[in-house]
Amino acid sequence: MSRHTLAAWLFLTPALLVLAVFSFWPVGFGSYLAFTDYSLIRPTHWVGLDNFRYIFENEMFVTGLRNSVVFLLMVPFVQVGALALAVLVNNQLPGIRLFRAAFYVPVVTTVSVVGIMWGFMFHEQGALNYVLLLFRLVDAPVGWLSHDGIALFAIMFVTMWRGLGWYMVMYLAALQAVPADMQEAAILDGANRWQRFWKITVPMLRPTIAVCTILSVLAALKAYQEVDVLTQGGPMNSTFTALYYAYDQGLKHLKLPRALAASFIVSLLCIGIALLCLRWLKPKHR
């Protein structure tokens, strides 16, 4: 054992211990418990796929899973929006830093406050309906959070509102790493703005687009905090997401095995989609 080995492990041990207890253990133990009838008071028995059978026969989980898939619709909007925003603020106009800050403020706001503010905004007599009525875009106030066909989309919008600035910063950093001389060479060759964007900028941003898209897909599948602070799954269970079902079952109703089975499914979905995205988005060989 080299002099380094002992020192290195001593340095690493505290962090690894925390990771082991709160990151690795929950994945392993949680996957196991999803196949049992675990409760805090009885001895545990292996029940095979019972929990999975239960949740898939349960309307709330199936709705949640479907809603989680619907949530993926926001991914292209967030990504295209964030990239466009990054392009818009990637210049030296006066006051541009103020705009960057404004776009980032929602990112650093706690979800509970976001829930309260957007609860106000979405209220039937809230600012949103007022503006829409003012410009005659709707005839009657819309029940953004109280109509079961709309509430989920309202939540998706809030998630987008919160996420846009974060992805904008990622794209901005990547944009600024695009070498200026490539752009200059293209200008000399007579390429217009649009051509330069598609032929130079987008290919250069490919790795960032890949990473951001994956993160955004995973975030959409794992959405549940916004649901908790805005609608708590209602109206008529229309805003249950798969992970919110897990949260609701596990911590509000203390049905941990069912909750773990649900989160097991979400995990599988996340890992599967992450792998798929990685394959699709891997830089092509040139």
Add this chain to the structure above:
Amino acid sequence: MKKLAHYLVLCAIALLCVFPFWWTLVTAVSTEGNVFAFPPTFWPKAPSLDNFAEVFRVIPLLTFFRNSVFIAACTVLWKLVLCSMAAYPLARMRFRGRKLVFGLILATLVLPSEVNFLVNFITVTKLSLVDTYTGVILPNVVTAVAILLLKQAFEEVPQDLIDAARVDGASEWTIFTRIMLPLIAPWLATVGILTAVEAWNEYIWPSIVMSKPDEFPLSVGVLYLRGTFGSSTRVIAAGTILTILPTLAAFLFAQRFFMRGMDGAVK
């Protein structure tokens, strides 16, 4: 002309981002009506701080505030200590198992951590950490992102400095605390600020671990306002503003840390 259009688009989006904050603020300083007055007020008439006083009078806001400060400070401190300790050998030492450890840490980036909270709740219960700040803080003090950032920072330190210290007979611990840590101070600040805001804003986990209202952090306590005041949205709005202010101040103060590379890259 083109510039004007550019600014108009920027203003429209900025309005969408900032408007909910503005409207909440206007409601918070209003003395009559509430959020649901029709037509809503978008500019304060006869502003006053009465609603803020009302919040302080009815809700232990200062206690929530103190709890949040405590949680954020401890999370930052422990994260900087543990993650920099973990990052140092990964960056600068050759030892058996290095690749494996690094792989495991990377794996936590891919694993969906949001699904961990159920088992973590069991763990925290078994360790008798329910209703303790340790229970709130501990699961958050080691993150792969922090380790990766600090590892990057350590890799930029010139090898000569380390070699010189080793020749002088300095122990690894001395090298780490006396040479490495001071040199990566800007990175420690970056990770620290990001962590502080994250910890300050964390909502689900503290609401799971904590059950006594006196121990709530601000992010959880602010929802308590909604239950207590029901329809008095002016007071709720005031409480909301009070919750945001510290984060907003920290953010504006440390803007360049949040958007690292955004200004520097145009050289």
